[in-house]
Amino acid sequence: MDSCTQICAESEVTIDGQKFNLVDTPGIFDTSKPDEEVYKEIAKIVQKCAYGIKAILFVFEAKRFTVEQGNVLYGIKSFFGEGALNYIIAVFSHATKKQNADKDEMRTAWNLAISSFIRSIGNRWGISPDSDYFPPEHEIHQLRLKEIKDLIINTQGSYTTEMLESARQVQERIQREKQEEEKRIREEYEENLRKEGKEKADREFQTQMNILENKIEQKQNDSIASIVKEIANLIQQLKEFAIACFLL
Numbered sequence: 501m502d503s504c505t506q507i508c509a510e511s512e513v514t515i516d517g518q519k520f521n522l523v524d525t526p527g528i529f530d531t532s533k534p535d536e537e538v539y540k541e542i543a544k545i546v547q548k549c550a551y552g553i554k555a556i557l558f559v560f561e562a563k564r565f566t567v568e569q570g571n572v573l574y575g576i577k578s579f580f581g582e583g584a585l586n587y588i589i590a591v592f593s594h595a596t597k598k599q600n601a602d603k604d605e606m607r608t609a610w611n612l613a614i615s616s617f618i619r620s621i622g623n624r625w626g627i628s629p630d631s632d633y634f635p636p637e638h639e640i641h642q643l644r645l646k647e648i649k650d651l652i653i654n655t656q657g658s659y660t661t662e663m664l665e666s667a668r669q670v671q672e673r674i675q676r677e678k679q680e681e682e683k684r685i686r687e688e689y690e691e692n693l694r695k696e697g698k699e700k701a702d703r704e705f706q707t708q709m710n711i712l713e714n715k716i717e718q719k720q721n722d723s724i725a726s727i728v729k730e731i732a733n734l735i736q737q738l739k740e741f742a743i744a745c746f747l748l
Contacts, residue, residue, distance in 0.1 A: 515649045520554060543727035553659040555589050555652045558621075559628065562592040562599060562606060587659045589651045590618060590625040597633040601640055624651050670723050674716060681712050 513522045592606060599606040606627060618625055629644040685708045692701035
């Protein structure tokens, strides 16, 4: 996990004909970052994962299980609940050539902390193949990737929480409003074509579409702000709970 990457990025991947949105979230639980910055990045993740989480790929170096990675695991459980553990897949990077070639070599290198972590997530783990040892076309490289893909595909259902469900409902409402507005604008465009001609109709159409884009962007920003507030409240509750437990 590289904390120097500060943003939440998204891309689409296809596995066995199924399309998935891949959300990259490095550094989101980095304690050196300002709270507001962390909350906003987490809010973006909640927004992007509003329709549920198929799997959480927890990537870390094979050599160590650091304090920062422990913070990430705690953060996942805090924000998404203990149930999220059933959807975590550990992916080891920077493995040796022997570990790339033989998973047992990796397993025997685990310390107590890593072994305990792997058990807590139902022994779902894989190795990110190193192209320096085995190029992409090599069968071992392909096998290591296939193992990770199979773990994703074989994960039952998708994980959601009250926070994700709320975000989903907001996203659906925004999408409906956008579709309705687009339909209205296109109907007006057809009417203007007949009454005012193509040049003026095109100009008015583009103006209306720009206004709509700005409106939707503002609604998305409002949604993120609402999630940020919810996350901040959750953090405060966790802190108060920790203090209460300490006082007991």
